[in-house]
Amino acid sequence: MSTPHVVVVMGVSGTGKTTIGALLAARLGVPYAEGDDFHPPANIAKMSAGVPLDDEDRRPWLDAIGAWAHERAGHGGVVSSSALKRAYRDRLRAAAPGVVFVHLTGDRSLIEERLAHRQGHFMPTTLLDSQFAALQPLEADERGVAVDVSGSPEEITARALNALGDLERSAAPQ
Structure with a gap:
């Protein structure tokens, strides 16, 4: 990618948003922001108790991520956010119209295994079902890949960079 876009690394818990987001930001030479850091304490307490967030819970979180992305517009950045529903991505786009999404996808059993082995995170494996139930993949009119x-984090990051490069080339005037 040659222009300083803000990239939102999205997907269900356990797909590697933090790891890939940080690697992607390093490769692009832009700041990385951990989406979980934007959650108010009440959201973290709720998820820690095994209770899925509802749309109302997510509103201030999405607005905080959107504000960060808006501030980074024209400078570039990478932020992680589950962004599971189209309405959540629309809210992020309303705050920062140029955002590009990288949707991390994969086999459910692989994601569940990674989530089960993750240490020190507030999101319990029991909430994975609710995340998959809420997930609305990127649609054709959404800018993203x-x-x-x-594979390894480095392989996933390389795939993401290649896909973003292809997206940028396909959008360039011919």
């Missing part, structure tokens, strides 16, 4: 999460 889907990237498979099989």
